[in-house]
Amino acid sequence: MSVDLNLVGAKGAIAEEAEGKWGMVIDKDICTGCQACVAACAMENNIPFVGEEDAGYGRALHWIRIERFWEGEYPEVKATPFQPMLCQQCGSAPCEPVCPVFAAVHSAAQEINLQVYNRCVGTRYCANNCPYQVRQFNWRDYALEPFHANEVDGQLVYPLHNQFNPDVTVRRRGIMEKCTFCIQRIHQAEDKAKSEGREVEDGEFTTACAQACPANAIKFGRLDNPESLVSQLAHHERGYKHLEELNTLPRITYLKEG
Amino acid sequence: MAVASKYLPGAKKAHEAHHEEHDPRQHLMHDPRPRGEMNQMVMESMMTTSWKFWVVFGILSILVATCFFYAWGYMIKEGLYVAGVMRPAYWGIFLVNTVFWIGISHAGTFISAILRVFKAEFRRPFTRAAELMTTFGLIQAGASIFMHLGRVWLAYWLFPIPNERQIWPNFHSPLMWDLLAITTYVLGSTMYLFLPLIPDLAMARDRSTGWRKTFFKILALGFRGTEGEWLHLRTAMNIFAFAIIPVMFSVHTIVSWDFAMAMRPGWSSTVFGPYFVVGALHSGMGAVAIVLFIMRATMKHMDYFIRAEHFNALGMLMLTVSMAWAYFFFNDYIVQWYGGDKWTDTLLHWHESGPMNWMFFQMLIFNIAVPWLILWNKKWREIPWLLAAVGLLINIGMWYERYIIIPVSLTINRMPFTWQLYFPRIEIFLTIGTFAMFLLFYMIASRLIPLVPVWEVQEGQMAHSLRKVGKTEVPTISEFE
Numbered sequence: 001m002s003v004d005l006n007l008v009g010a011k012g013a014i015a016e017e018a019e020g021k022w023g024m025v026i027d028k029d030i031c032t033g034c035q036a037c038v039a040a041c042a043m044e045n046n047i048p049f050v051g052e053e054d055a056g057y058g059r060a061l062h063w064i065r066i067e068r069f070w071e072g073e074y075p076e077v078k079a080t081p082f083q084p085m086l087c088q089q090c091g092s093a094p095c096e097p098v099c100p101v102f103a104a105v106h107s108a109a110q111e112i113n114l115q116v117y118n119r120c121v122g123t124r125y126c127a128n129n130c131p132y133q134v135r136q137f138n139w140r141d142y143a144l145e146p147f148h149a150n151e152v153d154g155q156l157v158y159p160l161h162n163q164f165n166p167d168v169t170v171r172r173r174g175i176m177e178k179c180t181f182c183i184q185r186i187h188q189a190e191d192k193a194k195s196e197g198r199e200v201e202d203g204e205f206t207t208a209c210a211q212a213c214p215a216n217a218i219k220f221g222r223l224d225n226p227e228s229l230v231s232q233l234a235h236h237e238r239g240y241k242h243l244e245e246l247n248t249l250p251r252i253t254y255l256k257e258g
Numbered sequence: 259m260a261v262a263s264k265y266l267p268g269a270k271k272a273h274e275a276h277h278e279e280h281d282p283r284q285h286l287m288h289d290p291r292p293r294g295e296m297n298q299m300v301m302e303s304m305m306t307t308s309w310k311f312w313v314v315f316g317i318l319s320i321l322v323a324t325c326f327f328y329a330w331g332y333m334i335k336e337g338l339y340v341a342g343v344m345r346p347a348y349w350g351i352f353l354v355n356t357v358f359w360i361g362i363s364h365a366g367t368f369i370s371a372i373l374r375v376f377k378a379e380f381r382r383p384f385t386r387a388a389e390l391m392t393t394f395g396l397i398q399a400g401a402s403i404f405m406h407l408g409r410v411w412l413a414y415w416l417f418p419i420p421n422e423r424q425i426w427p428n429f430h431s432p433l434m435w436d437l438l439a440i441t442t443y444v445l446g447s448t449m450y451l452f453l454p455l456i457p458d459l460a461m462a463r464d465r466s467t468g469w470r471k472t473f474f475k476i477l478a479l480g481f482r483g484t485e486g487e488w489l490h491l492r493t494a495m496n497i498f499a500f501a502i503i504p505v506m507f508s509v510h511t512i513v514s515w516d517f518a519m520a521m522r523p524g525w526s527s528t529v530f531g532p533y534f535v536v537g538a539l540h541s542g543m544g545a546v547a548i549v550l551f552i553m554r555a556t557m558k559h560m561d562y563f564i565r566a567e568h569f570n571a572l573g574m575l576m577l578t579v580s581m582a583w584a585y586f587f588f589n590d591y592i593v594q595w596y597g598g599d600k601w602t603d604t605l606l607h608w609h610e611s612g613p614m615n616w617m618f619f620q621m622l623i624f625n626i627a628v629p630w631l632i633l634w635n636k637k638w639r640e641i642p643w644l645l646a647a648v649g650l651l652i653n654i655g656m657w658y659e660r661y662i663i664i665p666v667s668l669t670i671n672r673m674p675f676t677w678q679l680y681f682p683r684i685e686i687f688l689t690i691g692t693f694a695m696f697l698l699f700y701m702i703a704s705r706l707i708p709l710v711p712v713w714e715v716q717e718g719q720m721a722h723s724l725r726k727v728g729k730t731e732v733p734t735i736s737e738f739e
Contacts, residue, residue, distance in 0.1 A: 058344035058678040067675035085673070094521045100431040101415050119425070121415055122338070122408015123433055124348035129520045133346055133673040137408065139339035173337040174408030243672055246521060 020091055020251040021111040022181055023223035024210070025233040026084050027255040031217040033066050033082035040212030041086075044182060046168045048142035048160075061136045063087070063179040064209050081257045084218065086209070087134045087179035088242060089113055091249030095126035095135065103176070112181050112251070120175040127176060131243050134178055141173045181220075182207040202228035223251065282733045285567055286715065287379060287722040296716065299559040300458075300708045301465050306558045307705060318698040326691030330405055333684055338408055340684045347668040347680035352406035354660045355689055357534075358541065359399035359696075360440065360513055361656060365542025366392030367447060367506040370454075371499045379735070380571040382718045383563040385454065386711045387553060388546050392447045394699045398692040400440065405688055432512070432519045439505075439512040446505050450498040456481045456491060457713040473706070510535045517663065523601035524667040527594060533586040540583045540625065541656035543576045544649030549700070551646030553709060563710045566640035573639030576648065580629035587625075605670040613679060614666045617658045624655025 041047065041064045050061055064086035071078045089112045095104045096113065103120035106113060115135075127135035142148075149156035164170060167184035171177050185205050193200045202222040210218040221230035233239065234253040241250045282288040291299075333340050343350040369388035373381035404410050416437055418427050427434050460481040463474035481487055514534035517525040527533075550568065554560045594602050609618045628651050632638055639645060665680040682689075703709070724731040 054339065058346070058676070059339070065675075067673070069675070083675075085675070097428070097430040098432060098520065100428050100433040100437070102425060102428045119415070120408070121410075121412045123406070124343075124408065125431070125433055125516075125520075127345070127348045128522065128668065131521055131672045133671055133676045137338075137345070137348065139344070140337035173339075176408075 020089070020223045022186065023221065023230050023234060023251045023253070025219045025230050025239070025253045025255060027217045028081040028083060029255060029257045030215045031082045031084060032215050033068060034214060035066055036212040036214055037064050037084060037209035037218060038062055038066060040208040043163065044165055044168070044208035045180070046164050046170050049148065050142050051145065051147050054139065059139050061138070061142065063136065085132060085134060086252070087113065088132055088248065088250035088252045089181060091251065092247065094129045094131065094248060098125040098129050099123070110183065110186055114180060114183065115176055115178055117169055117171050117175050117177065122174040122176065124176065131246055131248065135176050136178060137176050138171050138173045143170050282724055282731065284565070286383060286563065286565055287718050288724060288733060290719040293716055297461055297465060297712055299562065300710055300712050301462065303558045303560060304705055304708060311701070315698070315701055318694045318701065321694035322691060322698055325687040326695050329684055329687040329691060333405070334410060342681045342683040342685060344678065344680070346671050346676045346678060347665040349406070349668060350665050350680055351661070351682050351685035351689055352402050353664050354657065355402040355692055356399045356406070357513055357660045358657050359395045359402060359692070360510060361538035361541045362545045363392040363395035363399065363447070363542070364506055364510060364535070364538035365546045366390065367502055368539055368542065369546065371450070371502045371506070374499050375503070379718060380568055382714045383710050384546070384550055384568065385714065387549050387709050389447070389451045390700065390703055391542070391545060391549065393451055394696050396440065396444045396447065397699070398696050400444070402692060432515045435512045436516055439509045443505055443509045446498070446502050450502050453491065453495050453498060454711055454714065455707060457483065458708040458711060461712060462708060507535055510538045522667070523599065523670060523672070524594070524605040527590050529586060529590045529593070533590050536579060536582045536586050537656055537659060539579045541653050543572065543579055544652035547572055547576065547645045547649030551642045554642060557704065557709070563715065569642050569645045570636060570639045573633045573645055576652070577629055577633040580626060580652070584626045601670065601672055605667060608670050609662060609666065614662065617666070618662055621655045621658040621662065624651040625659065628652070
């Protein structure tokens with residue numbers, strides 16, 4: 001797509017491409033709420049643990065979270081299916097126009113929303129304007145918090161730093177972050193395909209959450225290929241988009257419990 | 259019956275009292291004093307400081323040093339986790355304070371520009387006191403908005419400065435409009451504060467010695483009071499008075515757009531623009547009442563300049579603005595309620611019956627019930643402390659209003675899984691710090707520049723005169739401008 005998405009009038013261009021390039025389908029019927037995707041996402045994307053206190057106060061950093069709801073009062077409780085919630089990679093994203101420094105931008109090549117970490121100044125307007133509440137703020141330098149560390153000979157040693165993904169930035173405090181559809185994996189696949197002179201194929205790679213899901217409830221692939229699994233499931237009769245009435249054009253389709 | 263009652267002794271007294279009330283010499287404009295004496299009074303009010311001044315000055319300085327500079331420095335060093343903001347209340351008291359201080363700043367422009375343009379004569383002695391609130395309030399608003407940033411040391415990225423990264427700020431963002439509007443307002447209102455100050459600075463320069471003389475000499479820009487200088491000054495003031503009015507209206511409208519442009523239940527309301535402007539005037543008028551009360555109670559000779567008539571006029575303005583605010587509040591509220599959107603409905607119920615509902619009802623009492631019950635009575639309007647108390651309650655109510663719009667409304671979003679109550683932490687200290695800094699600036703200004711625009715009062719007194727018509731004296735006004 002050759003439209004400059006930061007220009008006035010770009011919204012229409014995005015709307016035309018409502019289908020998007022990369023997409024995801026989440027089947028709520030078979031999600032067991034095991035949180036494997038949450039753990040895998042944290043490992044893949046260098047998402048730090050925030051500790052008990054901050055997590056209890058609504059500062060847990062998760063690019064994907066499992067929302068659970070229930071109906072009725074205890075003990076007559078009817079649990080509803082788990083709802084994995086992550087950035088919906090909106091085609092017409094409310095977070096993008098409100099950022100004063102262009103930190104929340106639309107990637108023209110991948111057709112997803114990206115957060116440019118080192119451009120963010122932390123106004124947190126994007127997070128307020130996100131109807132899905134999936135943007136996460138680094139309230140402190142969590143990766144350097146002493147509760148991650150062991151003290152060895154009077155020195156703090158951070159064992160978790162050894163498992164950082166070298167392809168992903170470690171974010172510092174004061175900035176916003178969110179799900180990128182594992183942009184590092186997309187780039188890797190694109191580079192490989194380019195060196196072999198072809199397009200990236202559906203199913204060539206997948207995101208960390210989809211890879212880790214034991215029930216295979218999360219499926220990732222190309223939406224612009226009508227043959228692909230995700231684009232077929234996206235048009236399944238059980239399929240719906242979250243908060244569709246806001247017309248944010250999400251790239252993630254949920255399959256409702258059936 | 260009405261005729262008969264005229265002969266009752268009580269009624270006669272009341273009649274006399276009524277007559278006395280209309281003695282024109284009660285009005286500042288009809289109670290002139292020689293110019294030299296009046297200048298001397300203002301100079302004395304500026305130079306006289308008691309030990310009480312220095313005690314309050316010391317306390318405020320300590321508060322500014324600890325609650326503003328130390329607390330902010332600590333927050334910059336440690337990170338925003340020391341504040342209470344979290345998901346979903348990503349905006350907390352910092353933004354509440356920003357909107358509150360911008361609101362306070364509106365009173366200055368309203369009184370000094372709108373009342374000047376409409377030639378409301380009662381404005382004369384306190385235009386400067388109000389206009390100073392604009393400048394100092396905007397400083398606090400600016401500080402609060404920068405406190406709120408996650409990486410405040412990169413705040414210059416918000417300004418359209420040519421840079422090697424070749425990144426221009428995003429002019430789609432309401433925050434960008436906000437920044438530009440507030441910057442314009444700060445510059446414009448500071449210039450508008452300075453222009454009417456020049457003749458008074460020249461007056462002070464001619465009546466002071468030592469470092470003060472140097473200080474006034476520099477600020478007065480060599481003003482001597484010639485015909486040509488007055489002509490230019492008047493032209494400039496006129497241009498600014500008219501130009502600053504649309505700026506004032508636009509600033510708070512744009513601040514309201516930070517909320518109204520967002521996709522949030524309770525925020526995306528088209529009436530937010532005028533609602534915020536009226537809210538700003540509401541808190542601003544209350545703040546003017548407080549400032550006038552403090553000035554009159556603490557500074558020498560101020561009871562000559564600031565009289566019952568001024569509190570009366572201010573009280574009427576406060577009552578009018580309170581009614582306008584009530585109109586806009588219910589306009590906003592009832593239309594949203596009638597809309598019946600699921601999330602807006604949830605939010606409105608949250609306001610009325612959630613854990614913060616005490617704030618909601620106190621807001622209504624302070625902003626509507628208190629002014630309506632007290633300010634209808636002229637006798638009560640003329641009691642300075644009562645008006646200041648009403649002003650204080652209105653300001654508390656208006657602060658609550660912003661608190662309800664920002665962190666309380668942010669609690670409710672379309673993702674019930676994330677709902678969580680906001681509790682301020684370091685914000686409390688920083689709020690105290692901004693209030694202390696505002697008062698400290700005001701105290702410093704009260705000793706450095708004449709708080710009463712003497713030339714404006716003198717001009718008014720020359721324009722007003724009493725003419726004898728038969729046996730009575732009739733107040734008349736001639737026009738200079």
